Amino acid sequence: MSAKVNAALPLEYQTEQNRMNILGFWVFLGAEIVLFATLFGVYGVLGERYAGGPTQKDIFIVKDVMIQTFLLLTSSFTMGISIFEMRRSNIKGMLMWLVFTLLLGGGFLFMEIREFMHYVHEGATMQTSAFLSSFFVLLGTHGLHVTIGIGWAILLIVQIVQRGLTPVTARKAFIFGLYWHFLDVVWIFIFTFVYLQGLVM
């Protein structure tokens, strides 16, 4: 609340309100971890209940999943560079890497939607079995987060272009970075416990 600025800290940590916002977002990520943990738990319980429908091995396509993983993990890396450039006060570099991040995120989404459409085409829908219900909702929740993230980052880019780097825009970008890395971590768990485990089962 106080407008006191501590110039010794990175831009996004300079005001008290900014520090609170960042801590608040960490707490929010804690809640998100519980949310995804619950979805993973549900998948763990229902993941082998096929009700006569297809199994993981029947539908998963290794190549496409590898491409998705590659796109999303790379986007996390470019996100990191974007924040690095922000710390160097290089707006141009920051925006460029942020746009790369979004393009990679968009590519991931495209691949994921294509994957879902392929499954539905093969008759593996959300309504087919408990396995597919929990699969689609877990993956869909992650995909929805990515979608929201892309929309959010576009608003962010507009604001950075309008206002330049201020403690407020820097904080917003930093928080978006936390969010984006978090989605990456969730994907690593999805990749491991849904795809890899499903293929070796």
Added chain:
Amino acid sequence: MGIKWDEFFVTGDPLIFASQIGIALTLVGALAGLTYFKKWNYLWSEWFTTVDHKKIGIMYILVGVVMFLRGGIDGLMMKGQTAVPENDFLNAQHYNEVFTTHGVIMILFVAMPLLIGLMNFVIPLQIGARDVAFPQLNALSFWLTVSGAALFNISFIIGGSPDAGWTSYFPLAGKEFSPGIGNNFYAVALQIAGAGTLMTGINFVVTVLKMRTKGMTLMKMPMFTWTSFITSIIIVASFPIFTVALALMTFDRTFGTHFFTISGGGMDMLWANLFWLWGHPEVYIVVLPAFGMLSDIISTFARKTLYGYKSMVISIVMISVLSMLVWVHHFFTMGNSAGVNSFFSITTMAIAIPTGVKVFNWLFTMRKGRIKFTTAMLWALAFVPNFVIGGVTGVMLAMAAADYQYHNTLFLVAHFHYVLIPGVVFPIFAGLYFWWPKMFGYMLNEKIGKWHFWLFVVGFNVTFMPMFFLGLDGAVRRAYTYSAETGFGPLMMISAVGSVILAAGFAALVYNIYWSARNADRNIGNDPWDARTLEWATATPVQHYNFASLPEVTKLDAFWHMKKNNQLQPLSEDEIEEIHLPSNTWIPIYMGVVFGISGFLLVFEWTIAAGVAAIGILAGLAFRSFDYDEGFHVHKDEIFETESKWRKGANKGVKNHVS
């Protein structure tokens, strides 16, 4: 498209028809009254768009009290129905709906708003802050709660109420056995309100961690702040589970997935587990802040520092950890192995240890204290024995083998009412009497308060004590009627009479609010109870910026020590600085409205329309993102004027109403 237009309004029941007319008339009356007295502007700018934690707290309390009326009428209807054998006042379906809405409303729309309301009002003041960490988010939490409550409440006139119990177990709550849209109201309304609660949790974690005034270390925080902090952590850790469970319920009911349905490989027990993984911590979410309020109230009126402060803190932390490890005790009889049941029996009984520590600490706080028997203190005193009855019967229920006898009987119903009413409702009443002067600048009348107290406590015991014995005799819960041969009649009648006394007690509170608002003395000063914590160090009612200069704390019970050592800061003109505060905003109430509309459409399974309405939600988020309002500054002159006014009054002519 789940519903036909001719089923839109609930028809065919004279009781509901009467309430439909009643609601319509009340709405028209309220709108006309607001227009006639030209209060729209006042309401909008002072309340609907406010981000002031004190006003938001008061609005939460208002919602809680109104919902208490609704939930209470549900309770009275059940008691009326079961007062005599073979009664036909309510039919089975109507009875199912009434006990479902009673449970949901009392827990989620009475206990939660009242506690969060008091937290909102008191916590920033107790820690010497000017607001919560995220004032706008706080307003959003409130309006989402209102949105959820409104959506849930219209279910009984539009579309039909949920009827599968507040636990809404599958398969009963699934589409197969509950084909109407009633249970959609449950899934969607609680989802919206739950999102608001989660944000409150995040807000208060950060507020307590980051906004404490200078010198207030964690171990110098008042106990209500401590318990609210721990409660907020439990909220963050458990509400997302409920979010997922409700979302999966919506998917099962609306989109035909197979999470909890038996067909398609789903698992009904998964719902029971997810529900109680949230539901049991929820019990502690409501009871811990109540414990904290009692601690502050007891030490104020016993005029002693809280006994065993450190052990209190350790106890609440232990309770919060254990709260996550006991959920299976809600379904000991539903097919777990003996080993699993034993584990959860032991964790459940273990909760009695920290809780027992707390009870003894309260008793030792009162020992050798010079107790003032104010209404607030009476509630705290009545809490102890009544809550112990609830706790001891809880340990009885915790024994899995014995639970096979008690399960699904009125014994259980009596037990949790003995926990939740003395453990949550009594402390809320105590808190209302205690902090009312801080909120409004006048006290609730002590004499009417004693009527309220005695009627309520006696009525409560007469209502629920017989239910222990009915339960042991084999009376099952949620049964809308019973035959005369069971012999339940007399005790059921006593219980029904008790509920009328209970209701009279609540009526006394409502009358007290009305009477005191009109007649109570306004000249009471800032510290009418001779209290101990920082909220009493500032004006009554509190000025919008809370503190002219933030207080500095050296000890627990900071304000008490300031008074004793004559360290109350006098007002000096050069110490005053401009105060920065956030501006009002329309976005939270707008979000409440669009969430409500979108949720309503989703309840009726008009999914495309709901999706279109959800664009309004995204638009609200975008507006918020582009909102760079910097807030405003309160000028020195204004602060000086406000401060000298109440400080002058504090020295002369103020009546101490208590001693």
